[in-house]
Amino acid sequence: MKQQLKIAVCIKQVPDTNQIKWTQNNTIDRTNMDSIINLCDEYALEMAFNIKEAYKDKQTQISVFSMGPYKACEIxxxxxxxxxxxxxxxTDKVFLGSDSYITSKILAQAIKYVFQDExxxxxxxxxxxxxxxxQTGVGIAVNLNIPVVTYISSLIEVNDDSIVVQQNFEDSFNIVKLxxxxxxxxxxxxCKLRNPxxxxxxxxxxxxxxxxxxNDLGFERNQVGLQGSPTYVYNAYRYKEDNNREKKIYSGLSSNESSKIILKEVQKLFDYYED
Amino acid sequence: MNDILIFGELSISNKLRPCVFQLLTKANHLKNKLNDSKLKLLVLCPNNSNFDEMNSELKCYNIDEIIFAINDNFKEFNSDYYCLCIKEIVQEINPKIFLIGGTNIGRTIAPMISNSLHTGLTADCIELDINDEKNLSATRPTFGGELMATIWSKTYPQMATVRENVFKLEKWEENDPHIIFKDYDFQEYKSKISLIKLIKREINSDLSNARIILSGGMGLKNKEGFTKLENLANIMGAQIGATRLAVEAGFASSNIQIGQTGQSVAADLYIAFGISGAIQHLCGIKNCKKIIAVNNDPNAPIFNHCDIGIVDDAFAIIKELEKLLLLKTV
Structure with a gap:
């Protein structure tokens, strides 16, 4: 039985979308926006610790990887x-503009570089x-040529050479052995997440x-970033407002007055249903 | 190689999922803009499948060719078996465009295929078109739901996933697609992943037929906020919904999530409480007849997508509505 277990966890720093403030032009006000660890990645870390605790007699080492600017050192x-x-x-400025296909390649290469095959x-x-x-997680698996299981909600048990997890799909819960x-x-x-x-x-x-x-990972400039990516943003634009809607906006009314406006619409529907 | 290939995903009861027909509809419009293009459908299924039923369901979509890849390993989903087979058939067909439903299975296999074929993939598109260069132009919401990005791909097949119910359904005159049965052989290959048990999930919060929906976002602040909304919904005879962020924050259960991730709804009246209006959410409510938005931030984008907007605190309105409704019925 192998006594050592080596786990790699990939995490990403993202803007804190819970605190979105909008500017008058309906764009996100980024001036005071915090960067946080992506929520699913917190659960990925939690999963790593759960596995470590479940493998009592193995010596588990958890290594964490993040691709991004220096600021990502925070997470x-x-x-x-x-x-x-x-x-x-x-981190490297030539990585800028990488799509998820290239990001997967870079992360997989980093894992290979650090662990070789171990x-x-x-x-x-x-x-x-x-x-x-x-796409990134699945892409890393393909690049490392290892099996992948997606949408994992919890750890069921650990065995010497396999792990059993619950996978949540739209119409089923799957108990899967990997x-x-x-x-x-x-x-x-x-689930409750641990705090440092x-x-x-x-x-x-x-x-x-x-x-x-x-350079460490052996990528040439043209293999990564915008140049290396198979997909690119041709055009980005603001989501146009919906011109089929009336957009009658009431502000400064009392809550009572506003509520009556809403109830009128509800009443209209009930009248319609009764007819 | 101007062909369009659609992945025909089956549900756990071995029926073609709604997204398959929606993608076939969209593919017909794309095909019309391409020269000499064939529309093909690939279905992976076990031996005892009801092929007649599937064929009759597929009659009205102008399909040129249906490929049934058959192996008993396709009885249930296994990403290894699925990908090995799909990859080989895609290489054989060599399509220009390959579209997959944005389901759990679709979102698992699409990046596996795209990475193993070294081609680009655009996830969760809300619009697909053919550009002047006769290539796929895929549009998706991006970055916190603020912008729409139209994405082009330099490699083939050009792949995209689209969530269920994003595209509408159309039908065409009946035709007779060419049907290929292909017994797929895995030879010595054996997947290291195994399904131990499958527990069917009862989805009891189907909002697709709800007439009035009261929906909450981050503005409801916590679980208690949603309890208040639920009370109001009970009094009003409405159903409740939630945004993705509210579900992620643990305020509401994921089976009432509305938006591109979650359910698409078409209620007669949709009242949004404390929802700012990310594109992902707006995509899921665009078919509602009337939308009322309550938000204390006058700059919230939802006010550009509603019929009636109330700039006020969501809780103040919930409380007042409850009071008025109770007074009325007594």
Missing amino acids: LKYALALGCDNAYLI FDLVICGQFASDGDTA PLKSLMCVINNN NVLGYMLSQRKDIKILTA
């Missing part, structure tokens, strides 16, 4: 404070709240975040 530090053992920031599990969040393409050496995409299951404690923060001060660049 890597947070992951270290939670108890991750190693942290890697994958890892057991890769855990990703199912999707990121900013892009929501839900081998060690595979990739898991984890969803938000509303003071000791965790203190220990994390001693851990370095290692930087990986395009």
Whole structure:
């Protein structure tokens, strides 16, 4: 029985969309917007710790990877404070503009670079709240040539060479067994997440975040970023307002007056149903 | 190689999912803009499938060719078996465009296929078109639902996923597609992933036929906020819905999520409380007859997409509505 278990967790820093303020032009006001760790990725970290705790007699090492600007060190530090053992920031200006196909390639290459072939599990969040393409995790698995299970909500049990999880699909819950050496995409299951404690923060001060660049990973400029990506944004535009709607806006009315306006619409419907 | 290929996903009861027919509808419009293009459908199914039923369901979509790839490993979903087979058939057919429903299965296999064929994929599109260069032009909401991005791909097949119920259904005159049965052989290959148990999920909060929906967003602040909305809904005889962010924050259950991720609704009256109006959400409510929005931020984008807008605190309105309704019925 193998005594060591090596887990890689991929996380992403995203704008905190819970705190969106809108400008007068209906664009997002970014001036005071915080960056946070993507929610699904918090569950990916939680899953890694759950697996570590379930494998009592194995020595588990959790390494966390993030691709992004230097600012993303914030979430890597947070992951270290939670108890991750190693942290890697994958950053290079030539990576800018990479689509999810290329992002998967870069992250997979970083995992290969750090572990060679010596890892057991890769855990990703199912999707990121900013892009929501839900492609990167699956893409990493294809690039590493390992099996992938998506939409994982919880860990059921661990065996010596496999893991059993619950997968949530639209019309079924699937209990799925996956081998060690595979990739898991984890969803938000509303379970309680752990918080870093003071000791965790203190220990994390001693851990370095290692930087990986395009050069380290053996990428040429034209293989990554906008140039290397198979897809590109041809055009981006504001979602046009809906001209079929009346857009009668009431402001400054008392709540009582406003509520009467709403009730009138409800009443109209009931009259219509009764006819 | 101007062909369009659609993935014919089956539900757990082995029926073609609604997204398949919706994609076939859209594909007909795309095909008309391409020269010499054939519309093909690929269905993976086990041996004992009801092929006659599927064929009769598929008569009215101008399909040129239906490929049934048959193997008992397709009895239930396994990403390894699915991908191996799809990849091989896609390489054989060599289509220009390959469209997949944005379901859990679709969103799992689409990136697997695109990465193994080294081609681009655009997820969760809300519009598909053919551009002047006769290529796929795929539009999707992006970045917190603020912008729409039209995405082009430099590689083939040009792949896209579209969520269920984003496209409407049309039918054409009956035709006789060419049908190919292909016994797929995995030879020695065995997937390392196995399904131990499948538990059917009862979806009891189908909002697609709801007449009045009261829906809440982050403005309802917490679970208690949704309880208040639920009370009002009970009094009014309405059903409740929630935005993705509210569901993610744990305020409401995911089976009442409305929007591109979640359900698309077509209520007679949709009242949005504390919802700012991200594109993902607006996409799911665009077929509602009347939309009323209550939000204390006068700049919230939802005010550009409603019939009546009330700039006020959601809770103040909920409380007042409750009071008025109770007074009325007593």
